[in-house]
Amino acid sequence: MQAAEWARDITDTLRGEDEQGALERLARLQPFDRAEVLAHLEPADRLRLVRAMPTSLAAETLEYLEPETQYRILDHLDEPLAAALLQAMSSDTVVDLLLALHPLQAAKLKAWLPSAYRERIDTLMTFPENTAGSLATIEYIAAREGWTVQQALDHVRKVGHDAEVVSYVYVVDARGRLVRVASLRELILADPRAPLTAVGRPDVIAVRATADREEAARLLTRYDFVALPVVDDQNRLLGIITIDDIVDVIHREATEDIQRLGGSVPLAESYFKTPVPVLFRKRVGWLLTLFVAEAYTGTVLRHFEDILSRVVGLAFFIPLLIGTGGNTGSQTVSTLVRALAVGEVTFRDWLRVLARELATGTLLGTVMAAAALVRAYTLGVGPQLGPVVAVTALFIVLWASMVSAVLPLLLHRLRVDPAVVSGPFISTLVDGTGLFLYFTVAQVMLRLT
Amino acid sequence: MQAAEWARDITDTLRGEDEQGALERLARLQPFDRAEVLAHLEPADRLRLVRAMPTSLAAETLEYLEPETQYRILDHLDEPLAAALLQAMSSDTVVDLLLALHPLQAAKLKAWLPSAYRERIDTLMTFPENTAGSLATIEYIAAREGWTVQQALDHVRKVGHDAEVVSYVYVVDARGRLVRVASLRELILADPRAPLTAVGRPDVIAVRATADREEAARLLTRYDFVALPVVDDQNRLLGIITIDDIVDVIHREATEDIQRLGGSVPLAESYFKTPVPVLFRKRVGWLLTLFVAEAYTGTVLRHFEDILSRVVGLAFFIPLLIGTGGNTGSQTVSTLVRALAVGEVTFRDWLRVLARELATGTLLGTVMAAAALVRAYTLGVGPQLGPVVAVTALFIVLWASMVSAVLPLLLHRLRVDPAVVSGPFISTLVDGTGLFLYFTVAQVMLRLT
Numbered sequence: 001m002q003a004a005e006w007a008r009d010i011t012d013t014l015r016g017e018d019e020q021g022a023l024e025r026l027a028r029l030q031p032f033d034r035a036e037v038l039a040h041l042e043p044a045d046r047l048r049l050v051r052a053m054p055t056s057l058a059a060e061t062l063e064y065l066e067p068e069t070q071y072r073i074l075d076h077l078d079e080p081l082a083a084a085l086l087q088a089m090s091s092d093t094v095v096d097l098l099l100a101l102h103p104l105q106a107a108k109l110k111a112w113l114p115s116a117y118r119e120r121i122d123t124l125m126t127f128p129e130n131t132a133g134s135l136a137t138i139e140y141i142a143a144r145e146g147w148t149v150q151q152a153l154d155h156v157r158k159v160g161h162d163a164e165v166v167s168y169v170y171v172v173d174a175r176g177r178l179v180r181v182a183s184l185r186e187l188i189l190a191d192p193r194a195p196l197t198a199v200g201r202p203d204v205i206a207v208r209a210t211a212d213r214e215e216a217a218r219l220l221t222r223y224d225f226v227a228l229p230v231v232d233d234q235n236r237l238l239g240i241i242t243i244d245d246i247v248d249v250i251h252r253e254a255t256e257d258i259q260r261l262g263g264s265v266p267l268a269e270s271y272f273k274t275p276v277p278v279l280f281r282k283r284v285g286w287l288l289t290l291f292v293a294e295a296y297t298g299t300v301l302r303h304f305e306d307i308l309s310r311v312v313g314l315a316f317f318i319p320l321l322i323g324t325g326g327n328t329g330s331q332t333v334s335t336l337v338r339a340l341a342v343g344e345v346t347f348r349d350w351l352r353v354l355a356r357e358l359a360t361g362t363l364l365g366t367v368m369a370a371a372a373l374v375r376a377y378t379l380g381v382g383p384q385l386g387p388v389v390a391v392t393a394l395f396i397v398l399w400a401s402m403v404s405a406v407l408p409l410l411l412h413r414l415r416v417d418p419a420v421v422s423g424p425f426i427s428t429l430v431d432g433t434g435l436f437l438y439f440t441v442a443q444v445m446l447r448l449t
Numbered sequence: 450m451q452a453a454e455w456a457r458d459i460t461d462t463l464r465g466e467d468e469q470g471a472l473e474r475l476a477r478l479q480p481f482d483r484a485e486v487l488a489h490l491e492p493a494d495r496l497r498l499v500r501a502m503p504t505s506l507a508a509e510t511l512e513y514l515e516p517e518t519q520y521r522i523l524d525h526l527d528e529p530l531a532a533a534l535l536q537a538m539s540s541d542t543v544v545d546l547l548l549a550l551h552p553l554q555a556a557k558l559k560a561w562l563p564s565a566y567r568e569r570i571d572t573l574m575t576f577p578e579n580t581a582g583s584l585a586t587i588e589y590i591a592a593r594e595g596w597t598v599q600q601a602l603d604h605v606r607k608v609g610h611d612a613e614v615v616s617y618v619y620v621v622d623a624r625g626r627l628v629r630v631a632s633l634r635e636l637i638l639a640d641p642r643a644p645l646t647a648v649g650r651p652d653v654i655a656v657r658a659t660a661d662r663e664e665a666a667r668l669l670t671r672y673d674f675v676a677l678p679v680v681d682d683q684n685r686l687l688g689i690i691t692i693d694d695i696v697d698v699i700h701r702e703a704t705e706d707i708q709r710l711g712g713s714v715p716l717a718e719s720y721f722k723t724p725v726p727v728l729f730r731k732r733v734g735w736l737l738t739l740f741v742a743e744a745y746t747g748t749v750l751r752h753f754e755d756i757l758s759r760v761v762g763l764a765f766f767i768p769l770l771i772g773t774g775g776n777t778g779s780q781t782v783s784t785l786v787r788a789l790a791v792g793e794v795t796f797r798d799w800l801r802v803l804a805r806e807l808a809t810g811t812l813l814g815t816v817m818a819a820a821a822l823v824r825a826y827t828l829g830v831g832p833q834l835g836p837v838v839a840v841t842a843l844f845i846v847l848w849a850s851m852v853s854a855v856l857p858l859l860l861h862r863l864r865v866d867p868a869v870v871s872g873p874f875i876s877t878l879v880d881g882t883g884l885f886l887y888f889t890v891a892q893v894m895l896r897l898t
Contacts, residue, residue, distance in 0.1 A: 288816065
């Protein structure tokens with residue numbers, strides 16, 4: 001842990017009454033690392049350094065701290081400094097902070113903001129968590145339609161300090177509607193006297209504030225932008241989403257899908273921040289549901305109790321056969337759920353997917369049938385059981401392939417997250433139906449009635 | 450599919466001999482969309498438009514096409530045009546193209562490049578696929594230590610057209626070593642007469658070319674950069690990695706982890722690009738391995754054949770109990786594998802992880818024991834089996850929690866991708882050991898010998 005070492009070093013420097021030295025060391029770090037160091041310091045030292053730092057440096061650092069820590073620091077500073085820091089922080093961080101606080105605490109902080117800024121923050125705060133609007137920041141650079149390139153560049157120089165991303169200048173009309181976008185590169189390379197309307201492009205790719213945050217991620221990924229404008233339903237510019245926030249979204253969405261595929265409800269926080277009772281709650285629902293679903297394997301087995309007691313050897317292969325079915329299903333489901341998530345596959349492809357999975361399943365089933373034959377032989381259960389187990393292995397693999405090819409696509413179509421068809425889900429489904437297959441095959445092939 | 454419609458529209462325009470109109474329509478699209486449209490066109494129309502497009506527009510478009518399509522286009526153009534396009538494309542795309550081609554085809558294309566550029570491409574081509582170096586592009590903006598801000602800005606204006614990212618200017622010394630970085634924003638806001646050494650920061654965060662690409666992703670995500678410099682072991686600047694390539698890496702790594710967790714070897718290509726025989730090969734290995742591992746459930750069952758034939762009712766609960774163990778394991782494993790991948794958990798946390806999972810497992814196990822008791826009662830297997838099944842449920846859940854907490858951490862420590870501890874893997878492991886637990890509990894509680 002480098003941050004802990006840095007923090008010790010800075011604490012020592014402070015103890016030696018060399019505040020200037022401590023500040024210089026901090027200033028040399030990247031904002032992320034600086035925040036880590038602050039998080040490791042004693043509260044009193046932390047406050048002392050935040051007070052002594054230039055406002056922009058302090059604000060930049062605060063952005064990387066957790067909301068609770070941000071509040072604890074802001075709450076202990078004098079109001080003018082705290083207000084200045086809050087205004088210098090990027091607006092998406094401020095929104096996250098305000099949403100994480102108790103309403104009374106949030107109201108206190110909001111009272112420090114100038115009313116125009118507060119209104120814009122209020123607008124951003126209305127967008128629910130999974131929307132594009134919730135990711136937006138208002139620190140973008142906007143220019144007016146009638147300006148020249150030189151005017152736009154002068155504007156960048158004036159407001160660029162506060163902007164989160166200066167790669168693009170968004171051109172709006174008199175009613176605030178987004179009509180054009182130009183990259184800073186295009187502005188610098190253009191003739192300064194040219195009208196702004198001669199630079200950049202008119203068909204701006206933007207996302208509606210109410211759209212899903214995944215839609216924003218999809219657009220940014222597809223077009224390789226660094227920032228994406230967010231507009232309301234009248235195409236008025238509300239803010240921008242920056243690529244670093246999208247990277248976080250991509251990480252979070254993948255985490256959620258993996259946890260769902262593992263058969264649990266996604267955790268809202270990171271692993272260690274999730275208390276044990278919450279871990280329990282996120283898991284117990286599916287575990288019980290699957291238990292109830294799996295319970296009908298008992299019903300199937302009792303239904304075939306007679307056959308089972310006449311040929312006890314059949315029981316030896318129960319875990320092996322249903323396990324193989326579950327494994328096949330888990331392989332297919334995970335591949336397809338991911339392909340759906342990244343848009344490689346859609347519902348309209350269902351027939352193609354089914355054909356591919358059945359073809360793959362036939363190959364896999366044949367191999368598993370051969371393996372089952374070998375296993376029956378080595379277990380020495382007599383010559384009759386081998387073919388039963390082999391035929392069942394083929395059928396179960398085919399059955400699992402079919403179910404796990406169709407279900408995720410169907411759920412996607414019904415706008416249910418296909419990741420709820422987890423490995424455990426498909427295993428459970430295949431277990432009961434697989435047992436039914438097994439004993440039916442046994443009944444027919446062994447001529448039992 | 451919007452691209453298909455656009456393509457039809459453009460084909461019609463071309464048929465009406467309005468090449469200029471078709472070009473204008475194409476130019477208005479984003480590069481990604483333009484490439485999609487080209488991919489939908491007839492080869493002859495495609496070539497005609499590429500020939501008529503301005504070089505920079507054509508190169509930008511080509512970058513979004515697949516290597517095979519890129520080659521098919523370049524191969525049909527006159528050498529001067531093809532060479533110009535190749536040089537205008539970003540170097541990481543050229544490297545990917547050259548690596549995807551047959552060596553003779555690659556040699557033909559390489560011969561068109563100026564020798565200095567060819568040498569730098571050759572250097573980039575030496576880095577293996579999963580390294581940071583393999584993602585690097587040489588279209589960055591470098592400035593010399595001795596320059597002023599004005600000189601640097603003039604240089605940006607001169608070479609900015611070719612750069613992939615103009616957000617940063619990298620300052621190198623006379624030996625090519627990376628000594629400083631300044632953002633374009635800092636340059637624009639600075640006094641033009643100031644020395645370059647007064648702008649930006651000296652401690653540049655960079656990644657070694659030989660480092661894992663995940664390390665580059667981690668750094669970019671952590672520090673919210675738009676591009677990351679890539680250096681050799683003497684800190685000489687080799688290239689930069691841009692955030693859009695990192696976004697692709699993050700997507701790909703998540704896909705690989707999900708496929709591994711589902712119990713298959715990750716696919717190298719997207720789902721529909723993977724032929725059925727390859728799907729089969731990626732899955733059959735684990736399926737057979739798990740089959741062999743699962744086969745010992747047969748051995749365990751045969752070992753307890755005597756007990757099983759005396760109390761056939763025990764068999765009814767086999768799928769239910771081992772299924773619940775597998776589900777618990779799958780939940781834990783997926784959560785931990787992801788936490789390891791994003792760096793939330795490391796091997797040093799193993800004791801904390803184990804404690805948390807055992808605590809969660811105790812809660813879950815208690816609930817599942819109660820559920821098992823209910824199920825035994827509803828299945829009407831007599832009053833003796835209920836307690837056996839309940840106690841086993843608790844033990845199996847605890848056992849699964851323990852194994853799935855420790856194994857991923859251990860593998861991570863041994864530098865094996867923890868995602869190989871897939872859901873199917875942990876289910877299989879828990880199946881055999883769980884059966885052993887079950888019959889041992891039955892033996893003890895039912896006093897069978």
